[in-house]
Amino acid sequence: MENILGTNLDRIVILAYFAVVMGFGAYFGKYSKTTSDYFFGGRRFAWWLITISIVATGIGSHSFVKYSTKAYQYGFSSTMTYMNDWFFMPLFLFGWLPIIYYMKLGSIPEYFEKRFSREARYIATFMILMYMIGYIAIQFLTLATALYKIYGIPLMLTVVLIAIATTIYMHFGGQTSVIFTDLIQGFILIFAGLLLFTLGLNFLVENTPYASGLKALWDNLTPAEKLPLANFNSPPDFNFVGIFWQDGIAGSIGFLFLNQGLIMRFMAARSVNEGRKAAAFNVLVILPISAIVVSNAGWIGKAISNSVPGALPIDLAPNDVFVSVANLITSPGVFGFIIAALCAALMSTSDTLVNASSSVIINDIYRPLTKNKSSDEEQLRLARLASVVVKVIAVCLVPFFNSFESIYEAHGWFHSTFTPPLVVGVFLGIFWKRFTSTAVIATFILGAFLMILGQMYPSLISPFSHGIELRPGRGYSYIGALYNLFVCAGVGVIVTFFTKPNADKQLTGLTVFDIHKLKKIFKGSSINEATGKPVVVNFKVKDLGKDMVSFSKDDMKTINANKGDLVYIQDSRWWLGGLKSIHATFADPHDENGVVYMSEVQRDSGMFIDNLPLKAEKEM
Amino acid sequence: MNFYQTWLPFFYLYGVGGIAFLLGTFLIYKTGALRVSYEIHKKWIWILFYGYFFYAFIHALFIYLAIGSS
Numbered sequence: 009m010e011n012i013l014g015t016n017l018d019r020i021v022i023l024a025y026f027a028v029v030m031g032f033g034a035y036f037g038k039y040s041k042t043t044s045d046y047f048f049g050g051r052r053f054a055w056w057l058i059t060i061s062i063v064a065t066g067i068g069s070h071s072f073v074k075y076s077t078k079a080y081q082y083g084f085s086s087t088m089t090y091m092n093d094w095f096f097m098p099l100f101l102f103g104w105l106p107i108i109y110y111m112k113l114g115s116i117p118e119y120f121e122k123r124f125s126r127e128a129r130y131i132a133t134f135m136i137l138m139y140m141i142g143y144i145a146i147q148f149l150t151l152a153t154a155l156y157k158i159y160g161i162p163l164m165l166t167v168v169l170i171a172i173a174t175t176i177y178m179h180f181g182g183q184t185s186v187i188f189t190d191l192i193q194g195f196i197l198i199f200a201g202l203l204l205f206t207l208g209l210n211f212l213v214e215n216t217p218y219a220s221g222l223k224a225l226w227d228n229l230t231p232a233e234k235l236p237l238a239n240f241n242s243p244p245d246f247n248f249v250g251i252f253w254q255d256g257i258a259g260s261i262g263f264l265f266l267n268q269g270l271i272m273r274f275m276a277a278r279s280v281n282e283g284r285k286a287a288a289f290n291v292l293v294i295l296p297i298s299a300i301v302v303s304n305a306g307w308i309g310k311a312i313s314n315s316v317p318g319a320l321p322i323d324l325a326p327n328d329v330f331v332s333v334a335n336l337i338t339s340p341g342v343f344g345f346i347i348a349a350l351c352a353a354l355m356s357t358s359d360t361l362v363n364a365s366s367s368v369i370i371n372d373i374y375r376p377l378t379k380n381k382s383s384d385e386e387q388l389r390l391a392r393l394a395s396v397v398v399k400v401i402a403v404c405l406v407p408f409f410n411s412f413e414s415i416y417e418a419h420g421w422f423h424s425t426f427t428p429p430l431v432v433g434v435f436l437g438i439f440w441k442r443f444t445s446t447a448v449i450a451t452f453i454l455g456a457f458l459m460i461l462g463q464m465y466p467s468l469i470s471p472f473s474h475g476i477e478l479r480p481g482r483g484y485s486y487i488g489a490l491y492n493l494f495v496c497a498g499v500g501v502i503v504t505f506f507t508k509p510n511a512d513k514q515l516t517g518l519t520v521f522d523i524h525k526l527k528k529i530f531k532g533s534s535i536n537e538a539t540g541k542p543v544v545v546n547f548k549v550k551d552l553g554k555d556m557v558s559f560s561k562d563d564m565k566t567i568n569a570n571k572g573d574l575v576y577i578q579d580s581r582w583w584l585g586g587l588k589s590i591h592a593t594f595a596d597p598h599d600e601n602g603v604v605y606m607s608e609v610q611r612d613s614g615m616f617i618d619n620l621p622l623k624a625e626k627e628m
Numbered sequence: 629m630n631f632y633q634t635w636l637p638f639f640y641l642y643g644v645g646g647i648a649f650l651l652g653t654f655l656i657y658k659t660g661a662l663r664v665s666y667e668i669h670k671k672w673i674w675i676l677f678y679g680y681f682f683y684a685f686i687h688a689l690f691i692y693l694a695i696g697s698s
Contacts, residue, residue, distance in 0.1 A: 084690060091686070094679045095645040098652035101672065102661040231629055231698035236690040237637035248637035256645060281668065292679055296686070439655065523661035537666075 018344030019159060025348035026173050029189055029355060052278050052578070053187065055285035057585035061190035062273055062290050063298060067197055067353050071302040073150060074419065076330035079306025082246055083233025086306060090299035091236070092256035093263070093291050100264045101284045103438055103520040108271055109280045110526035111517050114371035116268050116434070123437045123518045124445040124510075126376070131452045132430065133372040136268060139426040140361045140368075141398055145405035146419055147361075151354040152406070154331060154347060167406050171399045174355050174362070187276060188587075189359065193352035200349030201301025203342075204334060208308030211337045215316045228311035241475045249474045250486030254423060258489045262427040265434050268368060269360035278576055278586050279627060309333040358402075366394035428492035429455045436500050441519050445510065447503040454503075455496035462491050527628050533572055535628045540568025542625040543602075544580055547616055550605040556595040558605040559624065564597045567626045571596055574627040577604065579620060590614040591627070629698055634691055642684050649680055 079086035113119050116136055121129035152166040159166070209221025218224035226234070238248040263270065264287075277283035309329045312319050324332060334346045370391050374382075382390075429452045436443040436451075462468045466483040469491040476487050484491075516522055517529050527535045543563045552558055557575060559567070569575065571594050578589035590610050598605065604624060616622060653676060656662040663669050 091683055092641065092645065094683055095648045096652060097679060098649065098656050098662075098676050101676075102656040103652075106661070226697070231694050232633060234690065234694035234697060235629075235633060236687050236694075237641065240632040240636045240640070242632075249640065252637075252641060252644070256641070257648075284672070288675055288679070292675075292682065520655060520661055521659050523656075523659060524663075 015340040015343075017341045018347065021341055021344030022155070022348050022351060025345075025351060029193065029352070030173060032189055032192060051276060051591065052576075052586040052589040053276050053282075054582075054585040055277060055282040055289065057187065057191060058273055058277050058282070058286035059289050059294060060194040061187045061356075062270065062286065063190075063194035063197060063294050067298055067302060067357070071298075071353060072201075072305070072330050072350055073154075073327065075299075075302040076304075076306040076309070076333070077326040078246060079303040080309045080326050080329040081306075082238060083229055083307065083310065084236050084303075085238040085246075085248075086303040087296075087299035088237055088248070088251055089255040089259070090295045090302075092252065093260045093295060095256070096260050096264055097288065097291060099439070099520075101287060102523065104265050105274060105283050105287070106280050106523050106526050107438065107518065107520075109275060109277075109283060110530040112530070113275075115368050116266055116271065116430075117368060117372040119437070119518070120433065120448070121376075123515065124448045128433075128445060128448050128452075129372060129376075131449065132433070133368060135426055135430055135452070136266070137365060137368055139422065139430075140268065140365045141402050142405060142409070142422055142426075144358045144361050144365075144398065144402040145409050146422070147354045147358045148402060149406050149409050151350060154350055163410075164403075164406065167403055170351075170354065171403050174359055175396060175399055187273070190356040193356045196352045197349050197356075198297060198301055200346050200352075201298075201304065204337070204346055205300060205304040205308070207337045207342070208304060208312075208333065212308070212311055212315065215312075215319070224315065225307060225311045228314040229307070233310065241473075242477065244477045244479050245485060247476055247486070250476055250484070250489075253493070254486035254489035258427050258431055258493055259423060261431045261435060262423070265438075266427070266430050268364035272364055272367060273360070278578075278589065278591075305330045305333040308337070312336070362395045362398050365398040366391045369394040369398070424486075424488050424492060425459070428459065428489065428496050432493065432496040432500055436497070436504075437518070438520055440504075441512070441515060441521060442504055442509050443500065444504050444507040446507040447500045450503040451496050451500040454499045455492075458495040458499070459492045462488060462495070531574060531628055536568075536570055536573050536626070537628070538568045540626050541566050542623050543567055544621050544623050545602050545604045546619065546621055547604050547606055547611065549608050549611060551607045552595045552605060555591075555593050555610075556607075557592040557610065558595040558598050560599055560601045560603065561597040562601050563604075563624075564594065567624065569594050569626045575624055576627050577606075577614065577622050577624045579614070579616065580623040581620075588615045629695065634695055638684075638687055638691055641687070642680075646680070 075086050075089075107113075108119070111119075111122070113122075115133075117129045117133040120132040148167045148170055151170055152163050155161070155166050155170075156163050161169070206221075209225060211221075212218065212224035212228075213221045216224050216228075218227070232239075238246055238251065241247050241249050274283040274286065277286060306326075306329055309320060309324075309332070312333070313324075319336060320332060331347075335343055338346060370387055374387070374390060432451050432455065433448045437448065463483065466478055469484045469488055470478065472490045472494065473484060473487055476484060478484060517526055543559070543566050545559070545563065550558070557577065559569075559575075564570075567575070573594045575592050575594055576589065577592060578584070578586050590606075590613055592606070592610060595605075604622065653662075653673075657664075662673065664673065
C-alpha cells in the first residue's frame with residue numbers, strides 16, 4: 009500500500025462532511041412528490057439557485073486532479089477549457105433552451121423521437137446512457153483514488169462506500185435534493201479552491217523574499233507558463249488547436265446541448281429567461297472563477313518548485329500535484345476540508361448524472377415500452393430503483409476505467425467516442441429542417457464506424473492535424489474530434505440529400521425556425537406580452553378547478569393579466585429561490601383585493617404557510 | 629516565444645470561434661428567435677457581445693503581459 013496521507017482530524021472532517029450532505033439532501037426529499045418534481049424540481053427555481061448548483065455539476069472530482077496536473081506542466085493555459093464556451097451561447101440561449109423548455113421535453117432522446125423517429129430515440133438513449141454511466145464511473149474512480157491514500161481502504165471498497173453515501177440522499181430527494189445539495193457544495197467547492205489559492209500565496213510569501221504572493225507566483229513562472237492559451241500545435245498531448253476542436257467546439261456543444269444533467273437543471277428554472285440568466289452568469293462569471301479553483305494547486309506547485317527547493321519532491325508526478333500541494337500548504341483539518349471539497353465535486357457531479365440517467369431510463373425506455381400506463385407513484389418508485397441500478401453498473405465499470413493509463417486519458421476517450429455523433433445529430437436537427445430521420449441514424453451508425461476507422465488508421469486524421477505530430481502507436485489525441493465531427497456531419501449531409509425529409513408540420517416547435525411559436529404552443533392559447541407588475545397577496549383556499557387560481561380585478565389590472573394567462577406564485581421570501589412556489593392559470597377575477605384563491609392541492613404543492621404573503625407575477 | 633505560442637492561438641480562437649458566434653447570432657435574429665423589438669431581448673444582445681469581447685480582452689491581456697515579462 010502507498011503512504012497514507014493526512015491526520016485523524018482530516019479523516020473526521022471528511023466523514024463529517026459526508027454525514028452533513030447526506031442529511032441535507034435527505035431533508036429536501038419531502039419536496040419530491042411526483043416524477044416532475046423528482047426529475048425537474050417542478051420547474052420553479054430562481055436563476056441564482058440554478059447557477060450555483062451548476063457550479064458543482066461542472067466541477068467534477070476529476071477536474072481538480074486533471075487541471076492541477078496540466079497547470080503544473082503548462083501554467084495558465086490549463087484554463088483554456090473553462091474559457092472557450094461563449095461561442096455557442098446565442099444558439100443555446102435563443103435556440104435550444106426555448107425548444108427544450110416550451111416543448112416540455114423530458115430528455116434529450118425524447119427530442120430525437122419527436123424530431124426524427126423512435127429508432128433514432130433508441131440509439132440516442134443507448135449512447136447517452138453509456139456516456140453518463142461511464143462518466144459516473146470515472147468520478148467514483150477519481151475520488152476513490154484520493155481517499156484510498158487517506159484511509160487506506162481498498163480501492164473498490166472505497167468506490168462502493170462512496171456509491172452508497174451518494175445514494176442515500178439522492179434516492180429520496182431527486183432533483184430538488186440534487187439542486188440544494190449542489191447549492192451548498194458549489195459554495196464549498198469555490199471556497200475550498202480559493203482557500204487553497206490563498207494559502208499557497210501565503211506559503212510563497214513566507215518562504216521567498218517576496219512581499220506579495222501574487223508577485224511571487226507571477227515571477228516564478230516562465231513567460232510560456234503565463235500564456236493563457238497553449239502552443240498552437242505542439243506538444244501532441246497538450247496543444248491549442250486540438251483542444252479547441254475537442255473541447256471548445258465538440259465539448260461546448262456537448263455540454264450545452266446534450267448534457268442531460270445540465271438540461272434538467274435548466275428545466276428546473278421557473279422560466280426560460282431565468283434559465284438564460286443562469287446559463288449566461290455561469291459562463292461569464294462562474295467558469296473563470298472555477299478555472300482558478302481547479303488549476304491553482306498546479307500553478308502554486310510550479311512556483312514552489314522553482315522558488316523553494318526541496319519543498320516538493322524533485323520527482324513529483326504531475327498527477328499527484330493536487331494532493332501533494334494541498335498537504336504541504338495546509339494544516340491538519342484544513343487538508344481534510346480540501347479533500348472534502350473533492351468529495352463535494354464528486355457527489356454533486358455524480359448525483360446530477362445519476363438523476364439524469366434515471367430520467368432517461370423512465371422517460372425513454374420505461375414509458376415508451378409501457379405506453380405510459382403506469383401511475384406516477386409507480387414511475388417515481390422505479391426512478392429511485394433506476395438510480396440505484398445506474399450506480400451499481402457504474403461501480404462495475406470502475407475496473408475498466410482503472411485500466412487506462414490515466415483518468416485524463418479515460419475521460420478523453422469518452423468525449424471523443426460518444427459526443428460527436430450526438431452533437432451532429434442534435435445540431436443539424438435544430439438548425440436544418442431538411443435533415444432527415446434516415447440521415448440521423450446514418451450519422452450515428454456510419455459516423456461511428458468512420459470514427460473507429462480513424463482510430464485504427466490515424467493517417468485518415470492527418471489532413472485535419474494542423475501540423476500536430478503523430479505519436480507512433482498512440483495516434484492523434486484531441487484533433488481527432490475535428491475528424492470525427494467532419495465524418496459525422498459529412499454522413500448526415502450526404503444522406504439527407506438522398507432521402508425524403510419529414511413534413512414541416514411534423515417539425516413544429518422542434519427547430520430554431522419555430523421559436524416564435526413556442527410560447528403559444530406551451531400555453532395552448534394566444535400569449536399576452538403586455539408588461540405588468542408583480543403583486544403581493546395572501547391566499548385563501550377555494551377549489552376553482554385544475555391549476556386555476558383567482559385574483560381580484562384590481563390585482564389582475566396591476567399584473568396586466570387576463571383570464572387564461574399563466575401566473576407564477578411564490579413565497580415572498582426571495583432567498584427561498586422559488587422552492588415554495590406553483591405555476592397556475594388565471595381564473596375569473598373576484599373583488600377581494602390582496603387575496604388569491606387557490607385549491608388545497610396547490611397550497612400543499614407550493615408548501616405555502618398561512619399568513620405568510622405570496623408574490624405573484626404573470627408568466628405569459 | 630514565437631507567433632505559434634502567442635498570438636496565433638488567439639486569432640484562431642476568436643476567428644473560428646467568432647464565425648460560430650456570428651453565424652449563431654445571425655441565425656437567431658433571422659428566424660425571429662431574437663427580436664430587437666423586445667426590450668428584454670435588446671439587453672440580451674448586449675450581453676452576448678459583451679461576453680465575446682470580455683473573453684477576448686482577458687486572453688489578449690494575459691498574452692500581452694506574458695510577452696512583456698519575457
